[in-house]
């Protein structure tokens with residue numbers, strides 16, 4: 001059965017999650033936040049007493065293979081416990097990028113990601129949705145925005161949640177994470193050959209949604 005998938009890949013804080021979930025809502029499709037799986041894996045590893053410095057790849061992959069994770073609306077539950085705030089922090093993103101370089105961990109999360117492909121369709125966001133996980137997807141978007149713009153958005157988001165944040169430190173962090181994601185040997189961040197590029201530096205979220213919907217309609 002041919003279940004449609006739209007992939008949205010791109011660097012940290014480019015707005016993939018917002019765009020993907022808006023398009024998913026508009027189309028009535030399911031939504032996969034693949035970054036959350038790497039974040040939860042890192043969280044589970046730390047909870048199990050493992051370190052992310054001298055990494056035990058096999059042990060973390062074993063955790064990832066039977067990750068008791070559930071998505072409920074905007075909440076992410078690990079073993080029934082709400083870990084949303086813990087995994088969404090900057091530290092959570094940094095930790096995720098450390099486990100995501102491990103080939104055995106990436107491999108362990110493949111089946112779980114495929115299980116999100118259900119009727120009537122799926123919006124999948126991440127770094128390797130179009131290149132590795134759903135290479136047959138009929139629409140692949142590579143979403144970018146300038147580092148300055150991404151840092152600015154992340155800063156606003158944190159401030160609005162009542163966190164304190166320093167915009168220069170945020171920018172340095174996201175550039176470090178991008179560098180790690182782009183340079184790893186397995187499934188590095190890069191556009192699929194048939195991906196359409198969308199730079200949203202000066203677009204509203206509505207305009208970005210509209211662009212993806214137009215591309216999607218032209219594929220029907």
Ligand code: C5P
Nearest residue numbers: 034035036038096097100126127128181
């Ligand atoms: O998208 P998000 O910022 O939540 O992802 C956190 C980290 O997880 C990324 O920096 C990246 O290292 C990793 N990731 C990945 N492959 C994906 C999604 C996320 O390697 N498909």
